[in-house]
Amino acid sequence: MAKKLKTTTKKNTKSKVLKEPPVILVTNDDGVTAPGIKNLVQAVKDLGKVVVVAPDKPQSGMGHAITIGQPLRLHHLSTDDNVEIWSCTGTPVDCVKLAVDKVLHRKPDICLSGINHGANHSINVIYSGTMSAAMEAAIESIPSVGFSLLDFSIEADFEGARKYARIITEKMLQSKLDKHTVLNVNVPAVPASLLKGMKICRQAYAKYEEDFIDREDPHGRHYYWLTGEFVNFDKGKDTDVWALAHQYVSIVPVQFDLTNYALKSKLEKTWK
C-alpha cells in the first residue's frame, strides 16, 4: 500500500490529505473532567477526529512520571459529535503511551495537551504533567502542543486560550514542521480582547523559591507542605515570562535532547 501511494501524483496526494481528517489526540494533567480540556476539545473539534485520553484524576506536578509498578486501566466514557473520550488511571505520559498503543492503534497526526489551569512557563515546563505529555508525544514522533492558561481557577475564562489553541493547532497542521516538534504555549489571564498576539520566546530562568510550611500532627510529629514564591531571575525581553507580562501569548519551542553542548565541548578539552 505504501508503494502504491508513492506512485500517485502530487495532486492526488493532496486530495487524499483533504479527504482524511487528521486524528487529534487530546490529553491533560488536570484530569478528564477539567474545564480546561473541555475548552480545548471545543476549540479544535471541527479540525479533525478528536480522541481524548486523559487521567481520571488530577495529576498536576507529575512531571514525566510513568507507571511501572502497577497496571493501568482505560475507561471509555463517550463517543459523540466526532469526539471520543477515554479516561486512564495513569499519569499524563501514560495516557499518551496507552492512547497510541491501545486506543488509536496508530500515531495521531498531532497531540494537544491542556488547557492547563495555571502557568507552565519558564522552569515549570519540567514539572508540568501537561508539558510532559506533549513531550512524550514528540519523543514518539507526534508533533505536539501544550496549552496553559495563567489562571488556576476552576471558573477561569478560557475565551482567549480557546482562540489561540485553535490558531496554533491550525498552524501546526498546515506547517511542515519536524515530527519531534513540541510547543509550550501559555496564555495570560486577561480578557481575550486584551491579548496582543503571539510571541515566539525562549524559556526564562525563573522559578519558585521553595519554602516548606512546617506543621505538627496531633502526635507531635512534623509534616511539611511544599509552597514557594515565584521569582524571575531573567531580565531578557525574549522570554516567555516577559511576553506573558506584556499580554502576549508565549510560544516556546521545546526539545528533549537535554545535552548541554557548550559544556560538552569544555569538558572534552579539560577532563582528560
Added chain:
Amino acid sequence: MAKKLKTTTKKNTKSKVLKEPPVILVTNDDGVTAPGIKNLVQAVKDLGKVVVVAPDKPQSGMGHAITIGQPLRLHHLSTDDNVEIWSCTGTPVDCVKLAVDKVLHRKPDICLSGINHGANHSINVIYSGTMSAAMEAAIESIPSVGFSLLDFSIEADFEGARKYARIITEKMLQSKLDKHTVLNVNVPAVPASLLKGMKICRQAYAKYEEDFIDREDPHGRHYYWLTGEFVNFDKGKDTDVWALAHQYVSIVPVQFDLTNYALKSKLEKTWK
C-alpha cells in the same frame, strides 16, 4: 560575615576552603535502603560531610514529579562516621527540596544522585527520578551528578561504579564549573578491570518502543502493564549509548533550558 570574607587575601580564602570539608547531599530514586546509594556513600564519604536524604520507598520512573496534594515527612535514621541519613516520604525531587530547606538549612556544595540500579542513558534522562533529583539540584544552583549502573539486579557489582563516582565527584569538587552543572553518568555492567575510562558524550536518540501487555482481571475487565523494547535510532559514535556499548563510562552534561533555539529562529521568521 560575608563582607569580612571578601576582604581576606586569596591565600586565606584558599586555606579556609581547605579547612571546611564540602557538604555532599546524596539522594536516589531506588530508596534509602538500596545497595546503590550505600555504594555511593561508601565511595565519597571521606571527601566531605555526607548527608543522605532519600525516598523511603522505590520511586523509579517518577521523573520530575513533585508532591503538591499531600504533606511530606522526614525521618532521621542515623548519624555516624561523618554520614547523616534521612528518609523522606516524597519523590526524589521532593528529597532535594526538603534536604536544602529543612535538613541542611543551606545549599550543599554538591548533590550526588544514585547509584541507580539500571541504565539512565539516552532518553531515560527524562523519565529517571535519579536524574530529576540531580536536575532539581542544578536548578537550585547546586552542581550535581546522577550515577547509574547498567544492572537492575539487587546484587549488582558496584565496584567500577564506585571507582568512577569517586573520580568524578573529586573532579567536580576541584573544577570551577558553573553552579548549574548537571552530569548524567552511566557505567557499563562489566567488571571494573574491563572499563576503558570515561567519555564525554551527547544524549543518544534511543528509546523504548512501548507495548502494553493486555490482561483480563477475574471480572473480565482489561488492565495493561507497560513494557517495551529498547531501540537505538542514533548511529553516532559520540553518544552515551555508543560509549557504554564500548565499555566506557559515559558522561553527558545536561541542561534544564529546554528551548529549541533552532526552531525558535525558524518560527520567528515563518509564523508571522
